[in-house]
Amino acid sequence: MSTQNLKEAGLKVTLPRLRVLEVLEASEHRHLSAEEVYKRLIEADSEVGLATVYRVLTQFESAGLVSRRHFDGGQALFELNDDDDHSHIVCVKTGHVEEFNDPIIEQRLLEISEELGYTMNDHTIVVYGERNKVKTGKAGR
Amino acid sequence: MSTQNLKEAGLKVTLPRLRVLEVLEASEHRHLSAEEVYKRLIEADSEVGLATVYRVLTQFESAGLVSRRHFDGGQALFELNDDDDHSHIVCVKTGHVEEFNDPIIEQRLLEISEELGYTMNDHTIVVYGERNKVKTGKAGR
DNA sequence: TAGCGTGTTGAAAACCATTATCATTGCAGT
DNA sequence: ACTGCAATGATAATGGTTTTCAACACGCTA
Numbered sequence: 447m448s449t450q451n452l453k454e455a456g457l458k459v460t461l462p463r464l465r466v467l468e469v470l471e472a473s474e475h476r477h478l479s480a481e482e483v484y485k486r487l488i489e490a491d492s493e494v495g496l497a498t499v500y501r502v503l504t505q506f507e508s509a510g511l512v513s514r515r516h517f518d519g520g521q522a523l524f525e526l527n528d529d530d531d532h533s534h535i536v537c538v539k540t541g542h543v544e545e546f547n548d549p550i551i552e553q554r555l556l557e558i559s560e561e562l563g564y565t566m567n568d569h570t571i572v573v574y575g576e577r578n579k580v581k582t583g584k585a586g587r
Numbered sequence: 588m589s590t591q592n593l594k595e596a597g598l599k600v601t602l603p604r605l606r607v608l609e610v611l612e613a614s615e616h617r618h619l620s621a622e623e624v625y626k627r628l629i630e631a632d633s634e635v636g637l638a639t640v641y642r643v644l645t646q647f648e649s650a651g652l653v654s655r656r657h658f659d660g661g662q663a664l665f666e667l668n669d670d671d672d673h674s675h676i677v678c679v680k681t682g683h684v685e686e687f688n689d690p691i692i693e694q695r696l697l698e699i700s701e702e703l704g705y706t707m708n709d710h711t712i713v714v715y716g717e718r719n720k721v722k723t724g725k726a727g728r
Numbered sequence: 729t730a731g732c733g734t735g736t737t738g739a740a741a742a743c744c745a746t747t748a749t750c751a752t753t754g755c756a757g758t
Numbered sequence: 759a760c761t762g763c764a765a766t767g768a769t770a771a772t773g774g775t776t777t778t779c780a781a782c783a784c785g786c787t788a
């Protein structure tokens with residue numbers, strides 16, 4: 447129940463916050479821009495202002511509920527924080543975003559940070575590439 | 588000589604382009620925003636418009652002379668491309684940026700991209716952390 | 729369950745970095 | 759030097775995001 451998440455995050459339970467959370471949860475593993483969240487709310491007949499979407503997303507970010515990503519310097523994409531922290535691979539042609547996670551790299555980053563005299567808080571890895579034609583075993587997609 | 592770089596990049600040699608290149612070269616290994624480049628030009632009594640700074644930097648990027656980074660989604664930072672491609676570690680308190688390079692990670696990213704069906708063009712690794720107090724052996728800095 | 733205070737909301741204006749516009753200027757090749 | 763076309767500068771426009779501020783609603787208390 448979303449209400450719980452909000453309370454745990456120390457945020458007052460309000461309609462807009464619930465609605466935004468719902469949208470994010472309904473599209474788990476997707477990366478949504480504030481504008482996209484806003485559109486989905488409108489489509490769902492939830493009257494929430496764009497400014498509020500931004501405010502709420504920013505609050506969620508502070509509360510650790512979502513992460514804000516800047517893959518291309520344009521609009522930010524927001525993603526619900528689940529347990530595992532992962533890296534991203536972005537198709538430069540389609541903008542398609544996938545996630546991956548690699549313990550070896552994680553380990554190396556920790557080591558490197560330490561070597562350089564830093565305490566690592568967080569990190570971002572984005573791979574830009576072209577998605578190869580999917581080898582269609584039978585029915586392509 | 589900067590003139591050479593510009594010709595090689597297929598760019599007409601103009602005063603603004605030379606000046607911007609000089610600024611970038613004069614601060615090698617630093618990451619400058621367009622505004623910072625602009626300010627340095629003004630300080631050097633080089634009359635170059637901000638719009639031109641942006642244009643020139645964008646052209647340099649296309650020509651492969653500089654890279655544009657979006658560490659925080661705010662203003663972009665530009666950095667002269669030297670030989671080695673490197674990753675960045677940013678101090679979340681001071682904004683200080685350092686570079687590092689790790690062959691193991693590079694290798695893993697290539698492998699991972701392939702596994703996921705991508706041809707890697709490029710990648711960005713940014714580590715955010717706190718720079719530990721420098722252990723001052725004698726004279727701190 | 730009603731009343732109240734404070735935090736939240738919405739609409740619009742403000743903001744900031746960046747890009748487009750367009751008349752003027754200056755390279756580069758003859 | 760002359761000329762064409764690309765480059766420049768000042769300013770307006772743009773896009774994403776944040777701020778402003780009056781109206782409103784959550785959650786606590788009685």
